[in-house]
Amino acid sequence: CPAQATSSSAISAHSPSVIVAVVEGRGLARGEIGMASIDLKSPQIILSQFADNTTYAKVITKLKILSPLEIIMSNTACVAGNSTKLFTLITENFKVKDFHSFFFLVFIGFLQMGCNTVLYHWSLYRYYCLAAVAALLKYVEFIQNSVYAPKSLKVCFQGSEQTAMIDSSSAQNLELLVNNQDCRNSHTLFGVLNYTKTPGGSRRLRSNILEPLVDVETINMRLDCVQELLQDEELFFGLQSVISRFLDTEQLLSVLVQIPKQDTVNAAESKITNLIYLKHTLELVDPLKVALKKCNTPLLRAYYGSLEDKRFGIILEKIRTVINDDARYMKGCLNMRTQKCYAVRSNINEFLDIARRTYTEIVDDIAGMISQLAEKYSLPLRTSFSSARGFFIQMTVDCAVFPSDQLPSEFIKISKVKNSYSFTSADLIKMNERCQESLREIYHMTYMIVCKLLSEIYEYVHCLYKLSDTVSMLDMLLSFAHACTLSDYVRPEFTDTLAIKQGWHPILEKISVEKPVANNTYITEGSNFLIITGPNMSGKSTYLKQIALCQIMAQIGSYVPAEYSSFRIAEQIFTRISTDDDIETNSSTFMKEMKEIAYILHNVNDNSLVLIDELGRGTNTEEGIGISYAVCEYLLSSKAFTLFATHFLELCHLEALYPNVENMHFEVQHVKNASRNKEAILYTYKLSKGLTEEKNYGLRAAEASSLPPSIVMDAREITTHITRQILQNHRSTPEMERQRAVYHLATRLVQTARNSQLDRDKLRVYLSNLKKKYEEDFPRAEELPEKTEE
Ligand SMILES: Nc1ncnc2c1ncn2[C@@H]1O[C@H](COP(=O)(O)OP(=O)(O)OP(=O)(O)O)[C@@H](O)[C@H]1O
Numbered sequence: 185c186p187a188q189a190t191s192s193s194a195i196s197a198h199s200p201s202v203i204v205a206v207v208e209g210r211g212l213a214r215g216e217i218g219m220a221s222i223d224l225k226s227p228q229i230i231l232s233q234f235a236d237n238t239t240y241a242k243v244i245t246k247l248k249i250l251s252p253l254e255i256i257m258s259n260t261a262c263v264a265g266n267s268t269k270l271f272t273l274i275t276e277n278f279k280v281k282d283f284h285s286f287f288f289l290v291f292i293g294f295l296q297m298g299c300n301t302v303l304y305h306w307s308l309y310r311y312y313c314l315a316a317v318a319a320l321l322k323y324v325e326f327i328q329n330s331v332y333a334p335k336s337l338k339v340c341f342q343g344s345e346q347t348a349m350i351d352s353s354s355a356q357n358l359e360l361l362v363n364n365q366d367c368r369n370s371h372t373l374f375g376v377l378n379y380t381k382t383p384g385g386s387r388r389l390r391s392n393i394l395e396p397l398v399d400v401e402t403i404n405m406r407l408d409c410v411q412e413l414l415q416d417e418e419l420f421f422g423l424q425s426v427i428s429r430f431l432d433t434e435q436l437l438s439v440l441v442q443i444p445k446q447d448t449v450n451a452a453e454s455k456i457t458n459l460i461y462l463k464h465t466l467e468l469v470d471p472l473k474v475a476l477k478k479c480n481t482p483l484l485r486a487y488y489g490s491l492e493d494k495r496f497g498i499i500l501e502k503i504r505t506v507i508n509d510d511a512r513y514m515k516g517c518l519n520m521r522t523q524k525c526y527a528v529r530s531n532i533n534e535f536l537d538i539a540r541r542t543y544t545e546i547v548d549d550i551a552g553m554i555s556q557l558a559e560k561y562s563l564p565l566r567t568s569f570s571s572a573r574g575f576f577i578q579m580t581v582d583c584a585v586f587p588s589d590q591l592p593s594e595f596i597k598i599s600k601v602k603n604s605y606s607f608t609s610a611d612l613i614k615m616n617e618r619c620q621e622s623l624r625e626i627y628h629m630t631y632m633i634v635c636k637l638l639s640e641i642y643e644y645v646h647c648l649y650k651l652s653d654t655v656s657m658l659d660m661l662l663s664f665a666h667a668c669t670l671s672d673y674v675r676p677e678f679t680d681t682l683a684i685k686q687g688w689h690p691i692l693e694k695i696s697v698e699k700p701v702a703n704n705t706y707i708t709e710g711s712n713f714l715i716i717t718g719p720n721m722s723g724k725s726t727y728l729k730q731i732a733l734c735q736i737m738a739q740i741g742s743y744v745p746a747e748y749s750s751f752r753i754a755e756q757i758f759t760r761i762s763t764d765d766d767i768e769t770n771s772s773t774f775m776k777e778m779k780e781i782a783y784i785l786h787n788v789n790d791n792s793l794v795l796i797d798e799l800g801r802g803t804n805t806e807e808g809i810g811i812s813y814a815v816c817e818y819l820l821s822s823k824a825f826t827l828f829a830t831h832f833l834e835l836c837h838l839e840a841l842y843p844n845v846e847n848m849h850f851e852v853q854h855v856k857n858a859s860r861n862k863e864a865i866l867y868t869y870k871l872s873k874g875l876t877e878e879k880n881y882g883l884r885a886a887e888a889s890s891l892p893p894s895i896v897m898d899a900r901e902i903t904t905h906i907t908r909q910i911l912q913n914h915r916s917t918p919e920m921e922r923q924r925a926v927y928h929l930a931t932r933l934v935q936t937a938r939n940s941q942l943d944r945d946k947l948r949v950y951l952s953n954l955k956k957k958y959e960e961d962f963p964r965a966e967e968l969p970e971k972t973e974e
Pocket residue numbers: 699700701702718719720721722723724725726727869
């Protein structure tokens with residue numbers, strides 16, 4: 185309820201309130217998905233229809249982003265023993281309700297009767313999402329016991345093209361909204377950026393982080409706003425003070441446009457409350473305009489323009505004819521009760537005026553009775569109120585000196601909290617009942633007046649959608665600017681290169697005392713594959729995550745933690761990052777790894793950002809290397825920007841085979857620990873070119889840990905023995921080496937030829953160097969086919 189809608193209610197603002205209906209095509213249309221969702225806190229229906237593959241990755245990702253309260257599916261999809269694959273997949277992850285398939289069809293039938301030609305044609309192409317929305321509306325009507333007022337709902341069709349896709353496991357790996365190790369919200373990207381003041385603003389930030397933009401123009405417009413907010417303190421503080429007074433506009437709108445099917449006291453009370461909230465919200469439009477008046481950037485000007493809408497004034501005028509000027513949102517349930525009681529102006533309904541007089545008299549009587557009791561027993565009694573108990577008596581004394589059995593017998597229902605007794609009396613209970621009765625009357629009569637007023641307002645209510653959009657967007661932009669003022673972020677540019685100068689990890693900065701070590705990144709189309717090596721704990725995973733987080737921050741319109749940054753828009757961000765707290769068994773960890781990598785390989789395109797950390801660690805070394813090598817070669821055939829962190833140094837040979845691969849490593853230093861006469865590792869967290877030269881760093885890390893020294897010694901001996909054995913097995917004849925070199929040379933030639941980005945001169949130089957090197961190493965090079973160079 186909007187009463188809780190303060191900036192501190194971010195958690196309640198995120199509690200699930202979305203209901204989604206999902207429909208899948210049948211027969212030839214299998215895989216065609218229609219989805220419709222409605223947030224019970226926001227009267228907006230979002231429709232989408234798209235084709236998914238057999239893993240249903242898109243549906244599951246979309247559902248995870250929505251984090252629905254409930255999902256409804258047609259009962260034909262879940263016939264016992266014969267349920268569809270989609271149904272089974274969804275039930276594994278979410279709570280599903282089956283709903284009669286009839287409701288999935290009713291809306292379509294109605295449309296096809298020809299009520300609206302645009303919608304009719306639309307229905308032919310978007311059949312499935314319309315079927316979903318039909319069922320969704322019916323279901324909401326059924327559970328909420330209310331319908332939406334005509335022409336009041338906003339309907340959006342959301343294709344999957346306008347935003348970058350981040351699958352749910354990547355969102356988890358990157359700690360976008362939840363931290364794997366720490367349940368605190370602040371240890372996430374959301375926590376780093378969230379300085380929003382309204383629930384709508386924090387919801388918007390959340391959804392933007394999960395679905396960053398891909399349109400450079402829109403991103404730059406947002407960045408212009410953030411820049412202006414950073415440069416103009418007056419604008420920043422002026423806007424922030426107005427925005428923080430807004431309530432949850434979306435939820436308010438949602439409640440306003442619902443018409444209860446039964447007139448209960450609760451429904452009446454809630455409508456009156458919401459009308460007061462509406463008045464409070466509309467009265468903030470003018471201050472918001474004043475705060476925005478001098479802004480210059482196009483987006484802020486556009487928001488200023490949207491506030492010029494005359495309908496805000498019309499609604500407010502209409503409200504003021506019926507509602508008292510001083511009726512407003514106030515904290516505290518008794519205050520709000522008083523506001524509701526006296527909301528409607530006097531002389532509009534004489535029975536209402538009489539009922540209110542009666543109510544006032546009862547409240548005065550209660551106060552009088554309690555002060556008489558205080559006098560009679562010489563006790564420090566005072567009148568208190570709670571929505572559960574109504575009026576009751578409170579007394580603050582030293583409870584140890586004054587035990588409850590010393591209280592007069594007419595005080596009943598005694599409870600004790602710290603040094604305070606709460607109780608009531610039989611008379612007070614009766615008076616509370618009378619008070620409730622007169623309130624019911626007041627609410628009923630007020631409700632009638634409010635309903636009439638609302639029916640006149642509905643036709644203007646659409647401007648509130650604009651207002652809630654404006655407020656949540658301004659709140660989010662202010663939040664970005666706020667985050668910048670606390671840390672030295674820089675405005676990103678958008679080019680075809682990923683270049684970050686001295687970038688650092690934003691979450692690590694927030695949680696650690698010292699500023700993280702910053703690093704440079706440079707990835708272009710001609711050098712789009714970085715293999716990152718380095719000992720354990722040297723900072724590989726942190727670096728990979730840092731790149732993805734900076735990319736997301738840039739694409740939502742925030743500044744980024746770096747000295748300079750330029751990004752290529754990523755249409756998808758994929759990660760395969762092992763999580764250490766995996767409680768699954770080794771084999772299922774491996775299967776999870778394989779599923780995640782298969783998902784990436786199926787969906788990667790030239791504009792993806794791919795981050796892979798320690799692939800193949802769930803199986804033995806040879807197989808791990810084999811899988812990693814094959815995956816790298818597959819990814820190398822695309823122009824995706826890939827960062828591949830690994831302990832398999834064998835993969836670093838790829839640099840020699842592919843011109844677009846670059847080896848990077850994290851440096852460590854060895855320092856003598858004088859007291860223990862041992863060598864210790866000093867992590868620099870600095871990224872340098874080339875592959876790591878560290879050997880047996882696993883053993884050294886084990887030594888540094890609390891593993892018993894005897895075990896470390898044994899491990900060292902066994903490792904030496906195995907390495908010797910492997911070398912023996914691998915010792916090859918010159919002929920074997922020559923064949924291997926021919927194979928590598930041929931692979932390199934094919935890859936180089938495929939990579940049409942290299943210009944022909946560079947290609948020629950590259951190939952003749954290759955041949956020269958081969959001739960030096962292997963005297964029988966004349967056996968190569970003569971035309972290889974071509
Ligand atoms: N740039 C940095 N600045 C400061 N501290 C860092 C930085 N990078 C990493 N660290 C610290 O080092 C710890 C280990 O980093 P990380 O997990 O990234 O290492 P890793 O190389 O991936 O290790 P492993 O190979 O064992 O998975 C982090 O928890 C973090 O506290």
